[in-house]
Amino acid sequence: MGLVFALSxxxxxxxxxxxLMMAEVFFKQRNGLALGATLVFATAGAFAGSIWMVxxxxxxxxxxxxxxxITDRFTLFFDMILCLGGALASLLxxxxxxxxxxxxxxxxxxxxxxxxxxxxxxxSGDLLTVFLGLETMSxxxxxxTAFRRASPRSIEGALKYYLxxxxxxxxxxxxxxxxxxxxGHTDLAGITQVMASGKAExxxxxxxxxxxxxxxxxxxxxxxxxxxxxxxxxGAPTPATTYMAVAVKSxxxxxxxxxxxxxxxxxxxxxxSSGWPPAMxxxxxxxxxxxxxxxxxxxxxxxxxxxxxxxxxxxxxxxxVATMRSQTQAxxxxxxxxxxxxxxxAGAFGALILCGSRGAEAVSYEDLAGLGxxxxxxxxxxxxxxxxxxxxxxxxxxxxxxxxFHAAIDGGFYALTIIAFINSVIGAxxxxxxxxxxxxxxPAAGAPVAIPMKSGYVTAALxxxxxxxxxxxxxxAGTLDMAVQAATHSAG
Amino acid sequence: xxxxxxxxxxxxAGTLVGAIAAVASKNPIRGxxxxxxxxxxxxxxxxxxxxxxxxxxxxxVYAGAVVVLFLFVIMLLGPDATSATDMRGLAxxxxxxVLFAVTGGAAISLTIAVSKHHMIPRVGPDFGGVDAFGRxxxxxxxxxxxxxxxxxxxxxxxxxxxxxxKHGGLPGxxxxxxxxxxxxxxxxxxxxxxx
Amino acid sequence: xxxxxxxxxxxxxxxxxxxGAFFTGASFLGTKKPTHEKMLPFxxxxxxxxxxHVKLSVKFYLTAILFVVFDVEAVFVYPWAVQFRSLGWLxxxxxxxxxxxxxxxxIYVWKKGALEWES
Numbered sequence: 001m002g003l004v005f006a007l008s009x010x011x012x013x014x015x016x017x018x019x020l021m022m023a024e025v026f027f028k029q030r031n032g033l034a035l036g037a038t039l040v041f042a043t044a045g046a047f048a049g050s051i052w053m054v055x056x057x058x059x060x061x062x063x064x065x066x067x068x069x070i071t072d073r074f075t076l077f078f079d080m081i082l083c084l085g086g087a088l089a090s091l092l093x094x095x096x097x098x099x100x101x102x103x104x105x106x107x108x109x110x111x112x113x114x115x116x117x118x119x120x121x122x123x124s125g126d127l128l129t130v131f132l133g134l135e136t137m138s139x140x141x142x143x144x145t146a147f148r149r150a151s152p153r154s155i156e157g158a159l160k161y162y163l164x165x166x167x168x169x170x171x172x173x174x175x176x177x178x179x180x181x182x183x184g185h186t187d188l189a190g191i192t193q194v195m196a197s198g199k200a201e202x203x204x205x206x207x208x209x210x211x212x213x214x215x216x217x218x219x220x221x222x223x224x225x226x227x228x229x230x231x232x233x234x235g236a237p238t239p240a241t242t243y244m245a246v247a248v249k250s251x252x253x254x255x256x257x258x259x260x261x262x263x264x265x266x267x268x269x270x271x272x273s274s275g276w277p278p279a280m281x282x283x284x285x286x287x288x289x290x291x292x293x294x295x296x297x298x299x300x301x302x303x304x305x306x307x308x309x310x311x312x313x314x315x316x317x318x319x320x321v322a323t324m325r326s327q328t329q330a331x332x333x334x335x336x337x338x339x340x341x342x343x344x345x346a347g348a349f350g351a352l353i354l355c356g357s358r359g360a361e362a363v364s365y366e367d368l369a370g371l372g373x374x375x376x377x378x379x380x381x382x383x384x385x386x387x388x389x390x391x392x393x394x395x396x397x398x399x400x401x402x403x404x405f406h407a408a409i410d411g412g413f414y415a416l417t418i419i420a421f422i423n424s425v426i427g428a429x430x431x432x433x434x435x436x437x438x439x440x441x442x443p444a445a446g447a448p449v450a451i452p453m454k455s456g457y458v459t460a461a462l463x464x465x466x467x468x469x470x471x472x473x474x475x476x477a478g479t480l481d482m483a484v485q486a487a488t489h490s491a492g
Numbered sequence: 493x494x495x496x497x498x499x500x501x502x503x504x505a506g507t508l509v510g511a512i513a514a515v516a517s518k519n520p521i522r523g524x525x526x527x528x529x530x531x532x533x534x535x536x537x538x539x540x541x542x543x544x545x546x547x548x549x550x551x552x553v554y555a556g557a558v559v560v561l562f563l564f565v566i567m568l569l570g571p572d573a574t575s576a577t578d579m580r581g582l583a584x585x586x587x588x589x590v591l592f593a594v595t596g597g598a599a600i601s602l603t604i605a606v607s608k609h610h611m612i613p614r615v616g617p618d619f620g621g622v623d624a625f626g627r628x629x630x631x632x633x634x635x636x637x638x639x640x641x642x643x644x645x646x647x648x649x650x651x652x653x654x655x656x657x658k659h660g661g662l663p664g665x666x667x668x669x670x671x672x673x674x675x676x677x678x679x680x681x682x683x684x685x686x687x
Numbered sequence: 688x689x690x691x692x693x694x695x696x697x698x699x700x701x702x703x704x705x706x707g708a709f710f711t712g713a714s715f716l717g718t719k720k721p722t723h724e725k726m727l728p729f730x731x732x733x734x735x736x737x738x739x740h741v742k743l744s745v746k747f748y749l750t751a752i753l754f755v756v757f758d759v760e761a762v763f764v765y766p767w768a769v770q771f772r773s774l775g776w777l778x779x780x781x782x783x784x785x786x787x788x789x790x791x792x793x794i795y796v797w798k799k800g801a802l803e804w805e806s
Contacts, residue, residue: 014788018791021791022795025794025795068635107653110646110653113646113649117642117643120639132636132640136642139646139647139650146653149654181611181612182611183611201611203599203603203606204600495690539692545766557751557755558755560751561748561755564747622766623766626767630767630770630774630777630778630781634777637785638781640785641788641789644789648753648756648792649795651756652795652796652799655746655801656749656799656801
């Protein structure tokens with residue numbers, strides 16, 4: 001019984017998705033699907049929460065599935081983030097898809113199964129299930145990107161994402177194969193043991209580290225493996241972009257923390273002189289700087305948000321580097337950041353969806369000119385989420401950045417922290433530029449302007465994210481404590 | 493050199509020839525057939541390792557289904573879609589391949605040269621047969637087996653989502669695949685005129 | 688190990704030898720009198736038009752990918768069927784769980800009309 005309870009988040013997503021699919025084809029349901037998918041996500045998230053409350057240590061027999069699937073607080077924390085991201089994306093889709101006449105039920109099934117893959121990824125304790133989860137998540141994301149298939153931009157983005165993503169998956173599994181060759185194990189605990197005993201074949205292991213590193217950085221779209229991101233994010237329907245920016249990225253970071261900190265978590269691999277941290281620091285600096293500089297030059301707000309999500313991956317990588325010195329504190333900071341980033345980014349994309357309607361979409365900065373005066377109800381949430389993304393108190397984004405930078409300073413990475421800080425100042429420029437257009441500019445005479453849409457679903461998603469952004473900004477302590485527990489009780 | 497070694501080198505040579513044909517051939521259909529030769533070579537290598545089941549799967553799924561899928565896609569795009577003379581980025585591509593091959597070869601030969609421990613456990617003679625595979629899959633591997641159904645499911649839904657259903661382009665964008673093709677053809681002719 | 692498959696390879700070698708012999712024999716022994724008319728491409732008696740390949744509909748692609756998916760599913764059934772008795776109830780249950788998901792996929796595909804050619 002404990003086993004079924006421990007697996008319930010995954011089971012609920014899977015069974016819920018199958019039931020929704022049947023409801024879709026037998027009852028020709030259209031309008032209820034978004035609500036149904038949201039409810040499935042909410043139930044799975046609630047079950048993850050209740051397992052957290054009961055405590056995994058009080059559930060007998062849950063080791064039966066290890067090492068394939070591990071249920072610990074790390075898994076549960078990520079389950080909750082992923083379910084939140086999935087729920088927000090399906091609420092946004094409930095408003096966006098009918099408005100833009102691409103209302104097909106496959107979207108929700110894809111969302112649910114991709115999240116199933118992401119949760120599998122977060123909970124896997126074996127390289128085999130890591131790869132299965134990764135592919136399930138990625139295939140869903142590729143199909144979501146190509147969902148608007150009559151649009152050449154959507155297809156172009158999806159094709160780039162698919163080809164480069166498959167290549168990265170091949171590099172990753174090459175690395176996994178070498179790890180197996182070097183240690184004779186595919187389960188993370190067994191690999192750690194062999195590494196600790198010093199019996200692993202180090203030349204193979206080093207090559208594996210290089211390959212796995214590239215695969216992981218690709219999946220979280222770190223520079224220089226980010227080329228697919230702007231096109232995929234811009235071409236995809238906006239709810240799918242939200243999902244990729246939020247849930248797929250969280251899944252990628254869950255995999256990164258789990259694999260890097262166990263398999264390559266030994267003293268040598270985590271040292272500054274002979275391990276992965278310097279390479280990761282380099283990637284973090286490049287990611288932040290390049291993404292922020294390019295984001296400032298974008299004319300499309302959606303593309304700007306895509307670059308902004310790359311920049312946020314850079315800040316998160318700073319936290320990953322900091323795990324070298326203080327593993328618990330830094331991983332907790334990364335997890336907390338992911339939560340704040342999830343609510344802020346989903347909110348920002350949601351606000352962008354709300355600001356436009358069919359034929360009058362909000363695309364460029366000019367489209368948003370004067371929105372604050374014409375439609376204050378649409379402009380206000382947008383402003384809130386952009387402030388949170390910029391990291392201005394008292395929003396959630398401020399504390400996300402604060403804890404990551406704090407962990408980096410505690411680890412002694414002063415230069416890295418200063419670069420990250422300068423970058424968040426640059427980032428504030430292009431976020432505030434949207435506010436300037438919304439509140440201080442008037443559209444040129446006769447220029448096309450965005451007309452906000454009306455949708456209960458989108459409004460619900462925005463209200464939910466706004467509450468979380470403010471609540472996490474005013475009282476981050478409880479959630480941070482949960483993240484610390486999750487980081488402490490992870491297998492790493 | 494004994495019989496097993498002769499067999500290995502023959503199959504490895506066939507696999508390499510197929511692989512080179514797959515990437516170097518200018519005609520995509522020949523490339524797909526090169527891939528098929530490579531897949532058959534790998535299946536024979538599996539057979540040499542005593543992994544009969546894996547060899548059979550390799551033939552059924554890859555040679556039988558995946559290559560056919562590739563051929564479908566090539567036919568779908570038509571001969572005009574091939575860009576045999578695309579030399580952009582040739583230097584970095586070659587460099588990446590060489591770098592990959594050199595580091596991989598170095599790591600593996602270093603391991604063989606200095607290896608003290610044999611980390612991969614030895615297996616019994618019946619390991620690769622369908623009986624042993626079934627026992628293994630349905631005892632220790634039962635969890636990933638069940639989870640793989642989600643992967644199959646997501647690919648089915650993804651295929652339907654992309655290949656079926658009504659269109660929904662962005663306003664001001666091209667509406668149908670035919671229009672896209674027509675505009676691509678127009679672009680191609682105009683660039684030919686200019687070039 | 689190799690000896691088990693020796694007959695198969697013998698057949699492979701023999702069959703390729705025989706096929707090769709027929710081909711080379713035909714090209715060496717047969718008489719060839721090429722004329723201009725004979726060398727023209729032949730297509731049902733009329734002048735050939737169009738490219739060498741035909742463009743196929745996207746439906747072929749969908750059918751092919753669905754085939755691959757269900758092919759992979761069938762692959763898992765072989766080892767299960769071979770070991771059916773020794774796997775017991777756990778084996779039966781796990782295969783039923785797996786097949787249930789695949790059957791849902793099949794129903795979904797069917798009801799979506801992805802198996803219909805004309806639509």
